[in-house]
Amino acid sequence: MSCNNHEIIVVVVPFPAQGHLNQLLHLCKLIASHNIQVHYVTTMTHTHQAKLRVHDPFSFINNNNNNIIHFHELSTPFFKSPPPNPDSSIKFPSHLQPSFESSSHLRKPMSRILRALSSKARRVVVIHDSLMGYVVQDFVHLSNAEAYAFHSVSAFTLLLFIWENMGRPFDIDASLLKDVPSLEDCFSPEFEKYIKLQYDYMKFNSGKIYNTCRVIEGPFLDLLSKEQISNNKKQWALGPFNPVLVQHGTRSCQYKQHKCLVWLDEHEPNSVVFVSFGTTTTFSDDQIKEIAIGLEKSEVKFVWVLRDADKGNVFAKDHQSRKIELPKGFEERVKGKGIVLRDWAPQLEILAHSSVGGFMSHCGWNSCMESISMGVPIAAWPMHSDQPRNTVLVTKILKVGLVVKEWTRRHEVVTRGVVQAAVEKLMVSKEGEEMRHRAMDLSAALKKSVAESGIKNMELDSFISHITRQI
Template sequence: MAKDKKVVFVMVPFLAQGHLGQLLHFSRLISSYNIPVHYVSTTTHIRQASSRHQGWDLLAHDNMIHVHEFPIPAFLCPDPNPNAPCKFPSQLQPAFEASVHLREPVCKLLTSLSATARRIVIIHDYLMASVVQDFASIPNAETYTFQTCSCFFTFTYYWDYAGRPIAADDQILQELISTEGSLTPELLALGAKQEIHVEKSSGEIFNTSRAIEGHYLDLLRTLQVTKKHWAIGPFNPVDICQKPNKKRHKCLEWLDNQASSSVIYVSFGTTTCLTDKQIHAIAVGLENSGQKFIWILRDADKGDIFTGDVRKAELPTGYEDRILEAGQGMIVRDWAPQLEILAHTSTGGFMSHCGWNSCLESLTMGVPMATWPMHSDQPRNSELITKVLKLGIVVKGWTRENDLVGSLQIANAVKKLIASKEGDEMRKRAADYKNAIRESVAEGGVSRLELDSFIDHITRE
């Protein structure tokens, strides 16, 4: 039932895959209250978000989710560099900087909507605060900052920045690793430009659940007493919707023929670019582990994923044919349906870079992780998974150095997660978290109550 058709939402995600997808999922949740949502980005990034969308039918919501694609001047991005000293995807920085060109068309959209809406609610990525800054001149518009990272990362980031003003009686906090060097100076400078605009935000939205991060949500609220917070996640669906007559991905058909919890899924996300030596070591490690696997072997995203050549990683001679013929594994070089892979009963573990999307999707589907953080929030997410929730093992802890992880280390991590008593115990704990997360988003659950609270807040008279 409609809460208030005179309220409209505008979603403004940052120009990177992990950000585009989260706010598209959030659009689904908001539209379920019969509130119209306007999802905006560049022409290129709308195409990217649409082509990679998964888990629910976007077209079934086209009467409530209105997609706006704005052309911007061309931006030239270098190819991903596997030998870069920092694993942060600096090749995307020109695309990030190009987001400034969205300010004018977004302002025009907001002005147009303001003529017929009682209230415009703008949900913007932290790094897009400057793009929506003109909302301040529109009397019936208000903004909310979307924090794309885990609450654990967000709290510890602000806590460190403020000089750790709250005493840490938490052993995890006392032993936090330094993540200096996990971000480039260019991204930090872009973030600094947003601060003056973020101050005008009416609150913060988190894609997380108290079932996972309740303690750190409470700590964050203690640290930021003047801000409203809503923990509404996970935004991604907990039950996968299959489009009628849609052909399933070949890796899902392969999974159908594997034993329960016997396969490790290996994927390092859309921003990781590995060296040829590291790819070779992963290949050898996976094969020598003796365990079944699906490996998503793609290069990192470019600024425009639809143009130019894509580097094809070289594997040992005959490797792909050998592991496929032996029934041990499958290499996937295109975009893969990660939610569906994690939801499959044959998937028993996930080797991951620990981006928050991947962590949350793995938690939602009850799959423990082998963590290998590369940059940004990923080192702290790894600590959340392995130390706080105890749902993972470390393949490689984060360091500033681009060290080679050997095949033996990889093989041992895979065997430990998939074929050991410790791995079985993690799967049991992961199943408990999966159930708790599902309860949290169901009617009366903690995440659902926070979403209801947010809707009540923005539809207030």
């Protein structure tokens, strides 16, 4: 379905952290493909970050969507951008809190943008990250504006969060609850306070959007639609937002093939484990040493992204940045068997490569969706936020992964033996092979859902029909 009505303007407001920026930029592309004008509004720093790191950046710079996706680069007051603390016992990225707090200053410029767009549109549709409710609150003063909260986490994790906060208003299958970890140490106290402030504005929204798909989380989406939770407001599962078909070697000639993809070309199908813990994880020197030795002892080929967590401003120059040390002689010993990347890596393209047969991950929801999309099973090592509960979904419910580190042991260093055993189980055992088959089946179902008459496309068409309605 396509809409030629430019009287509808969509304003997308992401939360200033990589996983959130990325998801909503891909959603912009999906909406723009229906010939609807989209405005992506965040700070100057985070606009640049989102564009730089998006899968296939060329498509956002030089294609038919170029005139229909408008980027707003807003200024905020200076905020501190301290380095992450590798020795912190709680792995939540508290060093990003100044960046999060600074985003509250976007309320006034956001209000001006909404008023200006409202004056020339039949309807302004605001899609905001659930953590940006405060910033968009002034849409309520515009008679032709409506807002939808975007949730960047799994339906399973969100359901449990809301259900527990509401005092468990209805029964949920006890078998789903027996492995669910507590939220202890998932967030900092400052961030919990920040979440509460944002959720106070949710009552003004007209519905919710999820980055998930019914073929993965149908039962949990059904529970989220129950009246006690939804208040009869509409909801749409529009994920996955990442492309589900990634053609290896077809990237625009403007962008040089990443060295790790060239390296992966030399190896057999499903023979390489990809090791990456996202943009908000920082390990201690001791933990890095244990991972390195565990990978080496497993004798499984690997691509390891070894970098500190993002700072609030990823472009800030820091002459005292940490140099992460590996065991002496490690890179020489694993030459030909492993490659260590110390900067940004094209995760989706790596997971899509035929040589990659497993993913050791922090289980952030972006990474889970990308891995499932590409049919790659997960060795789950949760760090904070929604990750411990995503781990339950991936390993116990979908059964497309195994647990490296239980949340109850979150303060312990994972030993080389545990790393080695997890990699070997994922990559060279019968159990790992069965997980890989289940992951590939889920991937096939996801790809089918994205096809023209698939359920994900039907959900997107339903959302587009709703926001372009005549009444």
